[in-house]
Amino acid sequence: MSDYDGNFMDDLSPLSSPNIRGLIAMLDQNNNDRNPISETFPETNLSTNPQSEQRSGCLRESLAARRGFDIPPLEIGSVSPFANSFRNPILVPSPILVISPGFRSPLLQSPNIFSNSSSQIIPPCPIPNGAPPEMVQISSAGDQTMIIPNNNHPQGVVVETDVMNHISLENGCEEDDMDREYNQEKDKVEDHNVVVEPSSRKKRKMVVSNMMGVTRQNGTDMVIIQVESEEDHPDDGFRWRKYGRKVVTGNANPRSYYRCTYTGCKVTKHVERSAASMKLVVATYDGIHEHAPPPERIKKSGTKNQSGSSMSQDPSNQTLGLGRPHYSSSASQLFPSALAPQMDMTQFHFYGLSKLPSLPVKKNHERKIDHVIPDGTEVFKVIWEQLFG
DNA sequence: CGATTTTGACCTGCGC
DNA sequence: GCGCAGGTCAAAATCG
Numbered sequence: 281m282s283d284y285d286g287n288f289m290d291d292l293s294p295l296s297s298p299n300i301r302g303l304i305a306m307l308d309q310n311n312n313d314r315n316p317i318s319e320t321f322p323e324t325n326l327s328t329n330p331q332s333e334q335r336s337g338c339l340r341e342s343l344a345a346r347r348g349f350d351i352p353p354l355e356i357g358s359v360s361p362f363a364n365s366f367r368n369p370i371l372v373p374s375p376i377l378v379i380s381p382g383f384r385s386p387l388l389q390s391p392n393i394f395s396n397s398s399s400q401i402i403p404p405c406p407i408p409n410g411a412p413p414e415m416v417q418i419s420s421a422g423d424q425t426m427i428i429p430n431n432n433h434p435q436g437v438v439v440e441t442d443v444m445n446h447i448s449l450e451n452g453c454e455e456d457d458m459d460r461e462y463n464q465e466k467d468k469v470e471d472h473n474v475v476v477e478p479s480s481r482k483k484r485k486m487v488v489s490n491m492m493g494v495t496r497q498n499g500t501d502m503v504i505i506q507v508e509s510e511e512d513h514p515d516d517g518f519r520w521r522k523y524g525r526k527v528v529t530g531n532a533n534p535r536s537y538y539r540c541t542y543t544g545c546k547v548t549k550h551v552e553r554s555a556a557s558m559k560l561v562v563a564t565y566d567g568i569h570e571h572a573p574p575p576e577r578i579k580k581s582g583t584k585n586q587s588g589s590s591m592s593q594d595p596s597n598q599t600l601g602l603g604r605p606h607y608s609s610s611a612s613q614l615f616p617s618a619l620a621p622q623m624d625m626t627q628f629h630f631y632g633l634s635k636l637p638s639l640p641v642k643k644n645h646e647r648k649i650d651h652v653i654p655d656g657t658e659v660f661k662v663i664w665e666q667l668f669g
Numbered sequence: 670c671g672a673t674t675t676t677g678a679c680c681t682g683c684g685c
Numbered sequence: 686g687c688g689c690a691g692g693t694c695a696a697a698a699t700c701g
Contacts (some may be wrong), residue, residue, distance in 0.1 A: 335694095521672085521673065521674085522675080523674090523692095523693065524675095524692065524693055525674090525693090526690090526692070529691090535691090539693095541672090548692095553687095
């Protein structure tokens with residue numbers, strides 16, 4: 281039996297899993313004079329399109345001024361060297377949070393930090409004063425949001441954003457007042473840089489956002505994660521059986537469909553290479569594992585993991601880190617087990633990571649990944665510092 | 670021989 | 686009603 285099987289349930293004591301309401305109350309106490317994130321996050325998006333930046337920027341500032349806060353000016357150069365490649369006004373640049381091989385972050389594994397969020401009304405989280413736009417937003421349940429200031433990360437999380445392109449097309453997804461206000465005004469702006477037609481019910485379900493987000497949608501258990509991986513099916517700790525493969529429109533790379541092989545588990549996922557970059561694998565998880573990951577199979581030396589179904593003894597292997605955690609991972613080194621926040625990432629969406637309009641794929645145009653998080657735990661560390669630091 | 674992948678056919682929902 | 690697209694089924698093939 282693995283460490284995980286033996287210990288992880290013991291780590292899930294109520295005290296070790298402060299609920300989000302409590303977390304945010306703590307934040308409020310520490311950040312009384314700061315703007316709530318729910319009002320702030322539209323400004324976290326950056327434009328890389330000079331024209332739309334000009335127009336949307338004015339709108340953004342106008343809206344922000346009405347809300348009583350300032351928006352720091354954007355320096356394009358501080359965002360990403362390939363930000364300028366997104367200039368097509370009808371395309372939404374994909375958010376990029378590049379997670380390197382070996383990613384098995386507690387951020388993606390702890391099951392409870394935002395648990396039961398759909399039924400709660402959560403006060404908005406504050407963010408630091410003067411927070412720059414280069415930040416990773418973590419949001420949940422529409423009214424739960426965390427933002428990770430990008431520049432707090434020692435190596436800089438790669439986040440490409442485009443000004444206020446947060447368009448929720450979720451059927452029944454509630455916009456907050458500012459979003460609604462913004463979208464109404466945005467519609468008046470010609471040549472705004474997003475055109476997304478909700479042409480079907482499935483498409484309506486998607487949320488287009490150029491920011492990296494972690495959000496749980498009411499009534500859904502879908503998570504979309506994009507990672508850099510050479511493997512077509514990166515290890516996520518669970519065992520999967522492939523049951524289908526399909527080429528979908530907008531992506532020449534086939535999508536593979538997997539089902540969790542655990543008896544009774546109905547979690548499915550599909551995995552495809554990003555149309556924008558062959559380096560990126562987009563995994564969409566549907567459902568929540570109600571079981572622990574199976575013990576890791578012992579990989580015989582010299583044999584390939586034939587199934588591609590995610591079992592490996594090699595800690596350097598690619599992981600997506602969904603489901604419940606192996607606390608033998610670096611997570612347990614970052615936090616004492618009793619403090620390690622619990623969050624099941626199958627309860628969140630990473631908006632805009634896969635359901636975005638296709639990016640232009642240019643031959644000989646290689647999108648450079650200039651910053652890669654060496655270990656996903658760093659992402660969580662940043663969140664943790666924001667919450668309790 | 671069991672587990673897993675492959676792949677064409679089929680099903681379902683949606684827009685027109 | 687038809688066509689399209691996404692998702693699933695299931696028999697055959699493959700692998701260890």
